[in-house]
Amino acid sequence: MSSQKGNLKKSGPPKHQNKTAFKNSMHDTSKKTKELNSMSISGCCKKCQEILEWRIKYKKYKPLTQPKKCVRCNEKTVKRAYFISCDKCIKEREECGKCGKNKEDLSLPEESSQEASRQESELHQELRNLTERQRRSFFRNEEKGNFKEEICSKSTIDH
Numbered sequence: 001m002s003s004q005k006g007n008l009k010k011s012g013p014p015k016h017q018n019k020t021a022f023k024n025s026m027h028d029t030s031k032k033t034k035e036l037n038s039m040s041i042s043g044c045c046k047k048c049q050e051i052l053e054w055r056i057k058y059k060k061y062k063p064l065t066q067p068k069k070c071v072r073c074n075e076k077t078v079k080r081a082y083f084i085s086c087d088k089c090i091k092e093r094e095e096c097g098k099c100g101k102n103k104e105d106l107s108l109p110e111e112s113s114q115e116a117s118r119q120e121s122e123l124h125q126e127l128r129n130l131t132e133r134q135r136r137s138f139f140r141n142e143e144k145g146n147f148k149e150e151i152c153s154k155s156t157i158d159h
């Protein structure tokens, strides 16, 4: 009888503890998927919101390549895929921009959502241009205030 059971060493935690909480971008790092994931769904009822989230999750979401005609104001102002009316009309009528019916649980589109995402991408651009040292101190400052520490895990700090 040979006893080769003595080799079940489990030594400590793994070296790289990556705590980033990415979902479907884990294996798919394409820009498109990232954009979809960061997109906030608004301007529609809860039910439609769930449908859209589902589409994004299972990659069935096809963003619009050009604005669609709004069924309310008849202008080519619909920028959200699967929506039938534009942000302006959604707000005015306070109805779901996708099914055009439900008024309950409606999350109205944010005024500044485009502006915010533009600012964010500018920030990312700036970060890319920073030196390693500047970037680290940036994240260190961020850590004090919010959740960015998860992204900036140990692996980036130890040199």
Ligand SMILES: [Zn+2]
Pocket: 070, 071, 072, 073, 074, 075, 077, 085, 086, 087, 088, 089, 090
């Ligand atoms: Zn409209």
Ligand SMILES: [Zn+2]
Pocket: 044, 045, 046, 047, 048, 049, 096, 097, 098, 099, 100, 101, 102
């Ligand atoms: Zn709806």
